[in-house]
Amino acid sequence: MILKKNILRIVLLAICTHLSIQLFAQEPEQDKYVEKRYTIFYRINSAQIDPSFNGNEKTIATMKSDLKTTLENEGALPDSLVIVASTSPEGPAEFNRRLAMQRADAARKLLSGLLPQFEPTKIRTESRTNDWSGLILMLRRDETLKHRDWLLNVLTDDKITDKNLALRKNPEAFAEIGEAMLYNMRTASVTISVIKTDDNV
DSSP states (O other): OHHHHHHHHHHHHHHHHHHHHHHHHHSOOOOEEEEEEEEEEOOTTOOOOOTTSTTHHHHHHHHHHHHHHHHHTSOOOOSEEEEEEEEOSSSOHHHHHHHHHHHHHHHHHHHHHHOTTSOGGGEEEEEEEOOHHHHHHHHHHOOOOTTHHHHHHHHTOTTOOOHHHHHHTSHHHHHHHHHHTGGGGSEEEEEEEEEEOTTTO
16 A cells, blocks of 8 residues: 555656646746947938037947947847937928938948948838927927927918028027927937847847
8 A cells, every 4th residue: 555655656746747847848938138229419411420429429339339248248149220310300301301311321331330240231220300390299398498489489380481491580599499309300319139048148
């Protein structure tokens, strides 16, 4: 009787051990998704990346360091590189469209230089042109600007066809939105994504 009980215990233990091994083996690999974003700023009407402008030099150095860390310490190329370049709304629509594309291309060339191992064709680029409606929305959300009401009156007046010219007639007001809003529309946003697995951590 005792022998049978011992045999039963051994069989049950073996079954439990086998099930534990099977469950452990079936657990999905825990990947860790890491995404880093960087913003490059452009001077007005320019697609040239000026390292001396608005912290670009520091941003580029950080991007370079992060890419080096990904390659050397984690042993993996980024899974995706995405660039979204944009313009502020002052210029003609067609000019802004071309400028946004040129800014995206300039950022792509910068990334290709920092990471030659990554095929340039795999760097995804998008170009966007901000219009006046986007600026109106931003103004409505920001009640801190001194000339907010005047700016909204100009931008929402359908009789004013040349918004840029009308805004520039008030240099103080135009400077206010230039520093607070337009400045941040002339950018290229760079997103670098890496999926860390047991193979590359």
